[in-house]
Amino acid sequence: MISHKYKSPNFNERNLSSALEYIIIHYTGVKAPFSDICKWFEKSSSKVSSHYVIDYDGKIYSFVDIKYRAWHAGKSYWNGNKDINSASIGIEIHNSGDEDFLKDQLESLIYLIKFLMNECNIKYHNVIGHSDVSVNRKIDPGKRFPWQTLFMEGIGVFSNRDSYNYSRLIPREDNQFFIEDIQQMLKNIGYELNITNKFDDDTIRVIRAFQRHWRSSRVNGLIDISTKDILLDIHSQFNEARVA
Numbered sequence: 001m002i003s004h005k006y007k008s009p010n011f012n013e014r015n016l017s018s019a020l021e022y023i024i025i026h027y028t029g030v031k032a033p034f035s036d037i038c039k040w041f042e043k044s045s046s047k048v049s050s051h052y053v054i055d056y057d058g059k060i061y062s063f064v065d066i067k068y069r070a071w072h073a074g075k076s077y078w079n080g081n082k083d084i085n086s087a088s089i090g091i092e093i094h095n096s097g098d099e100d101f102l103k104d105q106l107e108s109l110i111y112l113i114k115f116l117m118n119e120c121n122i123k124y125h126n127v128i129g130h131s132d133v134s135v136n137r138k139i140d141p142g143k144r145f146p147w148q149t150l151f152m153e154g155i156g157v158f159s160n161r162d163s164y165n166y167s168r169l170i171p172r173e174d175n176q177f178f179i180e181d182i183q184q185m186l187k188n189i190g191y192e193l194n195i196t197n198k199f200d201d202d203t204i205r206v207i208r209a210f211q212r213h214w215r216s217s218r219v220n221g222l223i224d225i226s227t228k229d230i231l232l233d234i235h236s237q238f239n240e241a242r243v244a
């Protein structure tokens with residue numbers, strides 16, 4: 001099921017002070033033949049790699065052994081950890097970002113994640129996106145990625161609350177909530193964010209990242225009724241998952 005035909009030289013030893021806890025999902029983000037991705041990962045000067053890449057036909061290729069630290073996440077942060085490459089397994093799905101993920105790819109992805117969760121004792125809530133851990137630089141796996149499909153397979157956290165109430169909530173002015181509470185919840189979930197009690201650019205970027213993952217019908221960085229409801233739900237689900 002998993003091909004070992006290709007190898008990437010772009011890896012090193014994991015920093016053993018952080019446990020292997022996460023699976024990070026990516027898209028390749030290019031309209032190019034799969035062979036171009038292989039060449040890129042095989043070339044040492046590219047300085048990038050991923051443990052796995054899933055082609056359009058659903059075939060899974062291993063580029064780096066999971067015992068090593070592949071170079072897929074770059075500068076990153078999640079829940080206090082600044083070296084996500086040491087703490088994670090990276091999976092790239094071949095997808096340009098402007099197209100739907102294919103059924104064969106998703107079936108293989110779910111198979112692979114379940115296998116890795118079992119093999120490496122990775123918890124369901126620790127399957128997240130590159131855009132979650134590199135908020136300022138990355139948007140993959142993007143708005144089209146079907147997190148709900150994975151959730152139905154016991155992978156990841158997801159909220160089924162109403163996604164379509166776009167009525168704006170204005171921080172502080174209408175006294176409906178304080179921006180500090182929003183920031184605290186986003187930070188508790190895992191995002192890199194300072195509690196400033198101001199609706200600043202960093203907060204807007206993190207809200208956009210949150211929406212891209214959990215409220216993809218509209219990604220605008222603003223706080224509306226649905227964004228707030230879903231945030232409350234996701235926040236409590238992470239709390240429950242972490243104490244379990």
Ligand SMILES: [Zn+2]
Nearest residue numbers: 026027130140
């Ligand atoms: Zn990525």
